[in-house]
Amino acid sequence: MSDQLTHTSQHHIKLSEESLQKQTTTLNLGPTHPATHGVFQNIMEIDGERVLETVPTIGYIHRAFEKIAERRPYYQVTTLTDRLNYCSAPINNMGWHMTMEKLLGIKTPKRVDYMRVAMMELSRIADHLVCNSVVAVDTGALTGFTYVFQYREKIYEIFEEVCGSRLTTNMGRVGGFERNFSDVLFTKLDSFIATFPKMMKEFEGLMNRNRIFMDRCIGAGPISAERAINYGFTGPNLRAAGVDYDVRVAQPYSSYEDFEFTIPVGTKGDVYDRYMVRNDEIWQSFSIVKQALEKIRKIDTEFPDQKNVFYAPEADKFHLPAKADVYTKMEALIYHFKMVMGEIDAPAGEVYHSVEGGNGEVGYYLISDGGRTPYRLHFRRPCFIYYQAYPEMVEGGLLSDAVITLSSLNVIAGELDA
Amino acid sequence: MALTNELIQEKLTEKFGVQLTEWEVPYGLLTFRAPADMNLKVLQHLYDDMGFQFMTDLTGVHYPDRKGEELSVVYHLHNLSENIRLRMKIYVPVEKPDVYTASKLFSTANWMERETYDFFGFNFIGHPNLIRILNVDEMDYFPMRKEYQMEDPTRIDKDDEMFGR
Known part of the structure; x- marks a missing residue:
């Protein structure tokens, strides 16, 4: 008996002929790994530290939102959109409401638009803070992360x-909104x-001109403007490659035409460009928040009767009456x-509406046949679309560059x- | 001269004549239907000569009641320099859902077509890697088709007349 056991155990591990001659290593990065920031897997073929080939596997948290949406009343779809990009859920929510408003032909009051913009x-x-601080963490600088998370917390409050x-x-x-902005909110x-600018400057x-950080990021995971457009990049990742496309x-939707802001663009589309574009966008967004708040206050002082306008009156079929x-x-x-x-x-109709999400153009393609639920609802998810460029961006580079490329793409x- | 919906329609009609049908402009977005075997020709023309070089979206829709053209592929294209969008649709029968792949023209179509295949079962001819992307590999049906209900069909406590579509 014991003789038989030793005999089989010797032959238990079977190595194929090729594996003995193989000079490269197959590395399984993910599905759960500190460097992947989410449940996705990359099977990499590496030679030393060079990435030769990578095959992304996705779908680990697929929840069939498009199918679920076909059975849900319109107002219940909002909760599905939160769970797409959960780092900037309000943008997705508003995008969905605006799609519905387009279908219903509702024009929202300016005050609602400004509240939404804020x-x-x-x-x-919040989205860009997380992304940028995570890039910093992946390059080895944990400190910045703890600074910005205080302010992400304030935004969540x-x-x-x-x-x-x-x-x-x-x-x-x-x-519009379910209720008006409270005084506490203001x-x-x-x-x-x-207080935000002080922290952000810190x-x-x-990070920004940190020599070690720059040396790690400049030239890592680049993509040209031409390839980025062909791959359907949108948002900060496209702008980092030098294309000034911003939804x-x-x-313009939700009265963005009333605001003053610039669109930062990069040149090379590498990790550092993506980082800097996001960094500048944080300042631009901060300025838009300030402007929106000023505009809301201006409306409130000049037209005191509009102080309680927080939804479009035409939308009363979709807006719950006051509890009282x-x-x-x-x-x-x-x-x-x-x-x-x-x-x-x-009403029956076919509508495509898109908003500038944290990662790019979040689109909603809605077909309604006149019922209580969508006949078909498709989400254009920027992450899904640009993540397919990942192999092209990291192949030939170092493994450590592949990790920061992944975090700088902000794949959620x-x-x-979906 | 800036591109407008009318001008695009005029130019495309000049090139393809009556083969492009069902012109509509729902909510300001030019929409038309192309014959299923001509999708690549139209896309190529739009890409080369009319500047529609950005594919915003590609997805499928299932209409079980339209006999002979149950499945539809919907392309959303965008001309970034002129800042105008359009929507193109093709229809194929569910028994033979063959569509030429757009992934040679738009790299972005690669995963989008895989996703559409995964959920609707289109056969994208010429696609480099037409395998499931979000669902498990072992799945043997196409879940977004309308015959697959969300709720368990054997349940009788949930009446569709009262709950659901």
């Missing part, structure tokens, strides 16, 4: 004040605006019940897999 730009700041939740926000409704926004002082300027009315008035109670049961039909697993 929230969207705050979430862009602002979201909490607006809608009651932090990460997956479900913020706003078709036509106080929090003011305190954020007063973070910039740590906020190209097809639901408890005291018959009509309001009926509408409340109808809406919560999702028995509100949308939720958006990748």
Whole structure:
């Protein structure tokens, strides 16, 4: 018996002939790995430290949102959009509401637009802060991360004040917001605006012209403008390659045309360019938040009757009546019940709407057949689209460059897999 | 001269004549239908001569009630310099969902077509790597087709008349 055991164990590991002669190493990076920041896997063929080939495998957190959306009433789709890019969920929420408004032909009041812009730009700041500080972490600088996370926390507190939740926000409704901005919120926004620049400058002082950081990032994972367009890049990653395409300027929505801001662009499309473009966008977004707040205050002082405008009156079919009315008035109670049961039909139509998300153009392609749920809803997810360029960007480079390329692309697993 | 929806329609009609049909402009976005075997010719023409070099989106739709053209591929293209979009649709029968791949023209179509194959079962002819991307490899059906319901079809406690579409 023992004789037999030793005999088999000697032959247990079978190595193929080629593996003995093979000079390169196969490395399995992920699905869960500190360097991947999300559930995705790369099977890499490496020669020493050079990446020869990489095959991305995705789909580990695929949740079939498009299928689920086909059975959900329109207002319940919002919660699906949060979970795409969970680092900047309000942008996705607003994008979805605007798609619905386009389908219904609702024009939102300026005050609502400015409130939305303030929230969207705050979430862009939060998104870029995470991305940039994670690039820094992957190059070995953990300190910056702890600075910016305090302010990401402050932004989440602002979201909490607006809608009651932090990460997956479900913020706003078709036509506007569920309730008006509170006084506490304005106080929090003011305190954020007063203190954010100091922290941001400190973070910039740590990283931007840091010799070690620059040497690590410059030239790592580059992509040319031509290839980036062919790969369908959008957002900061496209702009880092030198193309000034921004949905906020190209097809303004939510009154972005009323704001003053510039679109930062890079030249080489490498990790450092992406980092710097995001860094500049944080400042631009910060300025937009300030402008939006000024505009809201201007409306409130000049037209005091508009102080309580927080949704478009035409959207009343999709906007829950005030709770006090639901408890005291018959009509309001009926509408409340109808809406919560999702028995509100949308007109038939086909609409594509896109917004500038944290990572690029977030598009919603909605086909309605006149029912209570979408007939077909497709999300254009920027991460999914540009992540396919990853092998081309890292092949031939070093393994450590591949890691920072991944984090500088800001691939969010939720958006990748939908 | 800046491109407008009318001008695009005029130019495309000049080139392809009556083969492009169902011209519409829903919500300001020019939409038309091309014959399924001509999708690449139209895309190539749009890419080379009309500056539509950015593919925004590619996706599929299933219409079980349209006999002989159940499955549809929808392309959204964007001309970045003129800043104008258009939408092109092709229809193929569900028994033989053959579509020529656009991945040689747009690298971005590679994964988008894989995703569309994964969910609808299109056969993109000439695609370099047409395998499932988000679903498990062992899956033997195409889940976004309408015959696959979200809820378990054997359940009787959830009445479609009251809940669901």
